[in-house]
Amino acid sequence: MQVMTFSPEPGAGFAVDGYARATCKIGVLCVTYGAGGHNVVNPVAGSFSERVPILVISGGPGEEKRKLGVLIHHQAKEIESQFHIFQEITCAAKIINDPRTAATDIDAVVRAVWLHQQPGYIEIHQDMVEREIEVPREVLEWDGTLAHAHSDPRKVEEAARDTTARFNRARKPAAIIGIETFRYKLTREIVELGEKMGVPCMTTVLAKGAFPMDHPQYMGVNIGPISPPPIRERVDEADLVLNLGTLLTDMNLGSRLPHLPREKSIWAVQNKVDISYHTYTEVTLRDYVKALLKAPLRQHHEKVEYCDNLAPQPPGDARQIQVSDMLWEVNKFLQGRKGYMVVAESGDMLFAGLDIKVGHCGTYLAQGYYASMGFGVPGALGAQIGTGQRPLILCGDGAFQMTGPEICHAPRYKLNPIVILMNNGGWGIFRPVTERQDLLALPSWPYAQLAEAWGGRGFHVQTVGELRAALAEADQIPSFVLIEVRVDPYDLSPVTIKYIKASVGQEQ
Amino acid sequence: MQVMTFSPEPGAGFAVDGYARATCKIGVLCVTYGAGGHNVVNPVAGSFSERVPILVISGGPGEEKRKLGVLIHHQAKEIESQFHIFQEITCAAKIINDPRTAATDIDAVVRAVWLHQQPGYIEIHQDMVEREIEVPREVLEWDGTLAHAHSDPRKVEEAARDTTARFNRARKPAAIIGIETFRYKLTREIVELGEKMGVPCMTTVLAKGAFPMDHPQYMGVNIGPISPPPIRERVDEADLVLNLGTLLTDMNLGSRLPHLPREKSIWAVQNKVDISYHTYTEVTLRDYVKALLKAPLRQHHEKVEYCDNLAPQPPGDARQIQVSDMLWEVNKFLQGRKGYMVVAESGDMLFAGLDIKVGHCGTYLAQGYYASMGFGVPGALGAQIGTGQRPLILCGDGAFQMTGPEICHAPRYKLNPIVILMNNGGWGIFRPVTERQDLLALPSWPYAQLAEAWGGRGFHVQTVGELRAALAEADQIPSFVLIEVRVDPYDLSPVTIKYIKASVGQEQ
């Protein structure tokens, strides 16, 4: 196990999330009681919300101090306050204060983390640290495997039969792949199922990357009403949409419910399968997919064309660069190269990233639902540790000012992301909808210089050609690289523009 | 009311705390629901713990979304989770979701913030934003005053009588001034009382600054067993120690209870007065001090000598600078200048700052008890907004890497702190007690360059003379100034050295 330190704590929290998110393994986050614990509430809430399995370990005051009845160093309302706070953002939380039950308590939290793919919390009493604990035989002899949720096999079978019948009756079925397929390590099975069915496969926003983007059946990201027209039309035409592992919430980048008619859709998620207006409970995605792989599904042979939201790139390399140019250039850059992953920060880059195409089994990560600013850089560092893939980070200047300086830790862990820092001089995504523009301005930082000072390489680019050249050079640089891309303050990514238009429309 | 923005949210939280801490007015912090609210848990817990009156206002999902039953953008376990979290770190929290009671609910939270001098929380439902609310006459006609806690006048009188008798019997009384005197705006009365009694006055760590440091009766900071010897001896000799507003917790920089024998001491704090082994409840510090000001106290005329923990400064300006040199130089700098305040970061600088002497009614701020890293720079920005005094910030490199970049916001708010950044290349305070030194190293940042890039001035100094010169120059610079002081990795402040020695001793 590798120990890494970050500063401040939110960076550590995002890094652990990035590690777990990219590897589907449990990441472990150690914090001090009080200021440390309170400072990771936000990243842990993000992991909870997007179902990333991490284990938070915190110290805690011992019995002696509790009995003293005085306030303890670093305390909130009560000594148990930090525990209560973590109960709100974890699937299991325990205070370890009894050597007789410590082993089974810890075991139970770890198992819950795996079962629910959400954070767990352990607070170890200061005076437990040196104590010997009772470890029952079943823990001592544990073989290291962690159980997933169980299905009722009769329900699985009926659900698969029901699905097969409907699928085989359908003339234009399609599949939307959700994040659970990735969390439960089902990517291989999903691809196999997609091929067996021969239908177009899309992903949701949160699940971008859960289906190989360069697979011939991959059609792109479904973002509901603001999807690329071919996707919207294909879904409208579908007489059966199979949603695999799609959380209801992550469909539209908003909180509106999806518009798929239920009689034409199937939803398999959160250990149940909804088919038309009825439900199979106690059916895990894992078991459902495996049952479908064995079912006599009729094979389609639909030809699928990948689509995104990018207009054709205008010609000319000396042009002032725009966000959409950056997306074109990154796509070109990635097309010929293996070993890269992409991490998109929250904000405009979250939307922009939807038009990135990572091939060659490269990972794609973003906080597609919780969308906390600050995830990008530290999350990418954690992800590189876990996967070895080199991250290409899409990040705005606002988010970079939050946690971007964590990049300074990259050299000593031999990490070398390429940060594409889109500098529009402020909180650009709010500019179209805010009256007081002055509240959105951000101070200017010498990003490229900073990169150099921190042991990386810095570039400052303003034209399409400069970016292309910088990327090409970065590919050869062994250290981390930061490319500051100066764009117009009002320039936004294609999806953001559609999203804002849709939101404003919705409110009127 | 001035609106300021910071990035990320923890900076905003510390800035509001600094404002309220320096001015004794209520600071207001606005955050977005979810990532925003979760990200200020740490600074708000610090305000709670050290009794700083701030009001947190968050948005919240409306009824429509709650009824949908789906997960909402930015959510933790339940829609009420953020509310539950803030219940743990505020003295009053309300969800505003009923136009009939909104006005009285908000009124109640604000009154509680003032009464307890702790944070309050208001979460405003999205669909309440445009609603007209009922405002009862008593709120409409409110004169803007907020009530402090009430005393029982008969208890106040008996406590003052009891105190007077004991004080007048004592031959060597002394006074220790605690943070409540400052929170409840009693500095003037405390000075008057100190002069009336004519006894030596010390402060606790958390209350440093609550008694004028250049007052002839001020003796310095009492840090329990590691106090400067004259202070320790004077307290040991005392036959009566009057503790005014001293929270039990902040005596020893640790969690040990103070060693003052109760039969020789009086504690007035948290609305009660303990005299010898008995207690007067329902006696506020405010009313107790006022009663003592009218009581027939015998006047002493003890000559008091100020003392700190600094050894005499070795001669020579070209020497490699040490932490103690910095303290000597800052003290000299401050001696002749008005309009400065000092803000000490957590870590070694929290201890170092105890040897700083701010005169001329300058404010001194530090998180003396909760001690979260990251308070210094943003806290100082908020404090300058509130008081107009120019902050001199003592800050280590570790803490600066957490929230120091917030200094980039200084220019646009016309703020001009002087940051003395003590760069020892890592988490120096843990070096004497940690095995894995590699976990304590920090990457190097080009601090002085950064300062220039952010619109301030940067200095890099290595000798005593260079620091003196840089400070003198900074005094004349209208913008903010950052002076990076390079010190030996194992150099620590005098109090830190004593503290670590004492802690290690305690555990063995």
Add this chain to the structure above:
Amino acid sequence: MQVMTFSPEPGAGFAVDGYARATCKIGVLCVTYGAGGHNVVNPVAGSFSERVPILVISGGPGEEKRKLGVLIHHQAKEIESQFHIFQEITCAAKIINDPRTAATDIDAVVRAVWLHQQPGYIEIHQDMVEREIEVPREVLEWDGTLAHAHSDPRKVEEAARDTTARFNRARKPAAIIGIETFRYKLTREIVELGEKMGVPCMTTVLAKGAFPMDHPQYMGVNIGPISPPPIRERVDEADLVLNLGTLLTDMNLGSRLPHLPREKSIWAVQNKVDISYHTYTEVTLRDYVKALLKAPLRQHHEKVEYCDNLAPQPPGDARQIQVSDMLWEVNKFLQGRKGYMVVAESGDMLFAGLDIKVGHCGTYLAQGYYASMGFGVPGALGAQIGTGQRPLILCGDGAFQMTGPEICHAPRYKLNPIVILMNNGGWGIFRPVTERQDLLALPSWPYAQLAEAWGGRGFHVQTVGELRAALAEADQIPSFVLIEVRVDPYDLSPVTIKYIKASVGQEQ
């Protein structure tokens, strides 16, 4: 509205439950704060558990007393303790302490009581009693109707279609009627549906009476493995069992899950319909039944024979009477008479009552699941108030000693139940399974004399003939009547005997 008083409070609680249970209207129970409220916890928990809609109104201390901070007359741990206790046994509970929201709070509790068919709780602050309250227009103009739960019409439709297909494929379908059909006033529709389907209809224990016992399709009570053999066999043969309103818990008089294979059964209860291994949520029983009434169900014409657990009655009127004789005699008595209802106490009589056949639309009541002793007499009084039917109460001596004396209130409310008090001198039902028989003995009471003293008529019978004669005479007596039937200490009802045998078998 009629005000009645009982003594002590448990009697009042059971009476209100009996009223609501028999009429399907909301019963109202008023108690004093403290001893009064605490004393009805048991009957209210019973109403909660068996879904009887009652409203509990309690007083509560006012603000003045709360502020005093002293313990209040009749208090538990905290002033809010009684409220917390009732939160555990009601579907909605409110403290009425704000005149601005009082009307909507009360309205919300009443609506919840109706929606969930469970108790609600209102605690009215003492100082609210004389206050004028704001009543919003929608409450003022309320038309008196209370809403049932809503269905999703598309789910109803699909569920009905699914059901119809399966029903029409089935060759030997059967129906089991559960208590929800009665709570939601669907008896008429259920009978119509039963006739339309032409299949045998049984009830569960808790629902006995929900299907007319003298209807030609009524087959009797299904008690799972200890049912009368024809019922057990018919269910085993069924290729589809339609369970309408059957709570899972009340099938077997125990806690074992029912043994109906799910692929051959349909369960419509608690606003959902389970068909085979899938589920339709948001489908109320009411809407489901109405949809089935319109569906093209194939009609069966199965001839159904009513059956119970009674062996043929041995000849001879002068014989020492047994429990089974009593059941034979009561059945004969009821056969020719209208206007009677039957109420069975908990204990042996709960099981015995399953062999009673009430015809002529007479009500049958028992606490078939919660099974608290003491329900019988007061419950019957409440039920007679509500329905006007004369109760025939089956009650053991143990239960009678608990709340039987409430019968003394009958005369002044012009109530005239006939109590058949089966006196076996103790807690007979435990005799076969208890070592310490002495703990099961009960003192003897002069029941018949007591009845006379309380304004009723008392009989003491020992033979079959005597009981028959006493019943015949009781029929003519306008006042209440108590018939003490002396039976052997070890005599038990047929179902009890089977139940004990099955329980003992299960544990071994």
Add this chain to the structure above:
Amino acid sequence: MQVMTFSPEPGAGFAVDGYARATCKIGVLCVTYGAGGHNVVNPVAGSFSERVPILVISGGPGEEKRKLGVLIHHQAKEIESQFHIFQEITCAAKIINDPRTAATDIDAVVRAVWLHQQPGYIEIHQDMVEREIEVPREVLEWDGTLAHAHSDPRKVEEAARDTTARFNRARKPAAIIGIETFRYKLTREIVELGEKMGVPCMTTVLAKGAFPMDHPQYMGVNIGPISPPPIRERVDEADLVLNLGTLLTDMNLGSRLPHLPREKSIWAVQNKVDISYHTYTEVTLRDYVKALLKAPLRQHHEKVEYCDNLAPQPPGDARQIQVSDMLWEVNKFLQGRKGYMVVAESGDMLFAGLDIKVGHCGTYLAQGYYASMGFGVPGALGAQIGTGQRPLILCGDGAFQMTGPEICHAPRYKLNPIVILMNNGGWGIFRPVTERQDLLALPSWPYAQLAEAWGGRGFHVQTVGELRAALAEADQIPSFVLIEVRVDPYDLSPVTIKYIKASVGQEQ
């Protein structure tokens, strides 16, 4: 240990309370989960409220059933609901479900019961019943003693010194003895202290019996403003009132705070001592009294005259008897006889009982504060089991109809109380203040006949002479005796009359 059964559960609850209340030992109450547990909420709340140490043991569903997820026999909202309910009315509650911690959990509950002198609750999982548990050495080797609360010896000493100084300055001191003296088994020490001080000793209502009523210094019961005039005057004259173990709540039979000026009074209760306007915390009554016994208290020699609220008894034995006659006769009866205790029911008899004088170390019991109806008869049975003293129960007809029939259990436990049943035909105490008199009427019961039927002896008396004769005869009867005393419906006890007058006055 003796096992007793009662019916229904409330009787068992009151009996256990009576046992513990009379003996100051822990009483144990076993109930079944659900109906049993819910049915003892009221008596247990009474024990909690009046600080009677009892241990409630309930069964509970096992893991198997919990996992089944179905509703369990006898359940409320959740399986944990009964546990939550008991948390509100006990000082410690645990669910026993882990064999590793079962022993220490049970040990902790028992210790808490003793420490707080309040009920504790243990719920034993069904599947724990046969399990072997770990018992740590300290539990195995426990010597059977249970600790009282600890004092801070320096506080005890200062409090005693402070008290002594004030007592020795006082010219007319007096003492009021409260219930804690009895609960903590300090009666002997209190008498010794009273004799050492030589001052008049009164008790509060709840503590009647805690100071021997026939002691020459005993002055009677202080009932605040409605006390007998000599008591009221003596307290008004007092320049120091020493309140020993007096709960603030039980002074005035109401909720008003006592009118003793604090500068002239001392209150030792609930582990603290209030002297004038200051407080000594962490001083137990036990340690305080022991310190006073050693302190140099000046001895007074005040001559004390016992007084009550009874007007002189009018002459004539053939008169229609009144409540006050009954009190006179009972006092005469008790004067010459040893071995009797008195138990007063709630209602008019709670007030009436204050004029009873039990001598010869006889116990006196009543629920003086919680005042639940129904305590009398079962409480007396428990008390006789515990003490062997024969109870003389004062009971109204209303309360007797609640739990009076429990007397039928007396013969088999060889208990022989004398019940004086004051029959005024209804809820007499409310008659002066209620408009709807019809709601207060109660049916008539043949009480004397019932007593005979239940194995006791019954008397019906109407004149003074008849009562005297019946009592004399009862004294000789070995079985229990019930004497029904028929009084006028509007006749009330002297204290009740004063109380109602005072209450009505207070509200106007």
